[in-house]
Each structure stands twice: as C-alpha cells, then as structure tokens.
Amino acid sequence: QSVLTQPPSASGTPGQRVTISCSGSTSNIRSDTINWYQKFPGTAPKLLFYSNNQRPSGVPDRFSGSKSGTSASLAISGLQPEDEADYYCAAWDESLNAWVFGGGTKLTVL
Amino acid sequence: QVHLVQSGTEVKKPGASVKVSCQASGYVFTTYAFSWIRQAPGQGLEWLGWVSGNNDNTNYAQSLQGRVSMTTDTSTATAYLELRSLRLDDTAVYYCARMSAAGNYFEYWGQGTLVTVSS
Numbered sequence: 756q757s758v759l760t761q762p763p764s765a766s767g768t769p770g771q772r773v774t775i776s777c778s779g780s781t782s783n784i785r786s787d788t789i790n791w792y793q794k795f796p797g798t799a800p801k802l803l804f805y806s807n808n809q810r811p812s813g814v815p816d817r818f819s820g821s822k823s824g825t826s827a828s829l830a831i832s833g834l835q836p837e838d839e840a841d842y843y844c845a846a847w848d849e850s851l852n853a854w855v856f857g858g859g860t861k862l863t864v865l
Numbered sequence: 866q867v868h869l870v871q872s873g874t875e876v877k878k879p880g881a882s883v884k885v886s887c888q889a890s891g892y893v894f895t896t897y898a899f900s901w902i903r904q905a906p907g908q909g910l911e912w913l914g915w916v917s918g919n920n921d922n923t924n925y926a927q928s929l930q931g932r933v934s935m936t937t938d939t940s941t942a943t944a945y946l947e948l949r950s951l952r953l954d955d956t957a958v959y960y961c962a963r964m965s966a967a968g969n970y971f972e973y974w975g976q977g978t979l980v981t982v983s984s
C-alpha cells in the first residue's frame with residue numbers, strides 16, 4: 756500500500772467539478788513538496804502542480820491544487836473528455852528520506 | 866528545450882542485471898539531479914532514487930538498497946540506472962525524470978523503458 760492515500764477512482768460529466776484527495780502525514784504533506792501528475796496510458800507522467808499549488812506554464816487554470824492539514828487536493832473544474840487520465844500525488848517524506856506517491860486515481864469522464 | 870531520451874526495451878532473466886540510459890539535452894546537465902521512477906503493470910508509480918547531475922551524490926529507495934546503482938556521465942549528458950539480481954516483480958516501465966532546480970518536483974520525464982523479467 757502507498758504512503759499517500761488516494762481514492763482509486765473518480766468520475767464526472769463534462770462541465771462538472773471533480774476533486775481528488777491525497778492523504779498523508781506530517782512527515783510528507785508539506786506545502787513545498789506536494790506535486791500532482793497526470794498520466795495517460797502508455798505515456799510518461801506530466802507535471803500538473805508543484806509546491807502544492809504552483810501550476811507550470813501550459814497547464815489550464817481549470818486545474819487547481821490545495822492543502823489542508825495532512826491532506827492535499829486536486830480540483831478540476833469544467834471537466835473535459837480529454838481530462839480522463841490517471842492522477843498521482845507525490846511528496847517528499849522526511850521520515851523515510853524518500854519521495855512517496857499516492858496509489859493513483861483513475862478519472863473517468865462519463 | 867529540455868529533452869530526455871531513454872534506451873529501448875529490455876528482456877532479462879531472473880538474476881540478471883539491466884542498465885537503462887537517459888540522454889539529456891537542452892540545458893546544463895550538471896546543474897540538475899535525476900530521479901528514477903517505475904510503474905509495474907497495473908500498479909502505481911514508485912520512486913527508486915536520485916543521482917546528482919555531477920555524479921557526486923545518490924539516494925536510493927530502501928526497497929532497492931544493494932541492488933541498484935544510479936550514475937551520470939557528464940561527458941555524454943547521460944544518466945544511468947543499473948538494477949542487479951533482477952526478480953520477476955522488477956518487470957515495469959522505468960522512467961528517468963529531471964528534478965527541478967530546488968529538487969522539489971520531477972520537472973521533465975523521459976519516455977520510459979520497458980524492462981521485462983521473465984524465465
């Protein structure tokens with residue numbers, strides 16, 4: 756099992772707002788190392804957010820990140836069919852001295 | 866622009882070793898560290914470790930200690946992952962990822978290398 760906990764699946768219809776959670780602990784969910792990645796089958800992950808809520812250029816502002824306590828969230832508003840992908844959170848774990856990932860959330864656009 | 870190109874598919878027998886390469890271009894190679902991350906079939910992402918761009922520091926995941934080596938060759942701007950004593954559960958797609966300048970996220974990724982371990 757993963758150090759960071761994500762729901763295995765999420766779904767929504769086009770135009771809806773979907774939120775994906777990432778639950779961890781005080782040793783890993785720190786605001787400066789929480790990252791989110793989008794992954795399509797057969798391709799490399801793509802950085803969506805870093806340092807909790809910093810969006811790289813080219814990532815639509817429909818995507819947003821937040822943190823509260825030992826949980827982080829990725830929100831996608833105005834859901835589009837091309838958002839259907841796997842989403843992973845990642846963070847540096849100070850106790851393990853290692854990067855840890857969530858198990859991934861498969862987002863389905865109905 | 867930054868580009869990472871990995872070596873091709875590998876098929877190995879249990880107990881063998883594999884060395885995957887990741888050639889970088891588009892930036893000053895020694896300035897940034899590399900991480901290696903894998904995804905086994907049907908599984909999530911697993912961080913394996915990182916190596917500094919100038920090959921003077923490494924940090925490996927506990928689960929692979931003793932079986933893994935990560936190096937860089939600054940003359941060819943290439944990062945390497947070597948995994949020894951391969952097991953069936955090492956079958957995965959292996960990705961190299963260039964870290965950010967602060968080392969706090971995986972900024973650029975290679976295309977992935979499939980390593981299959983099969984008897």
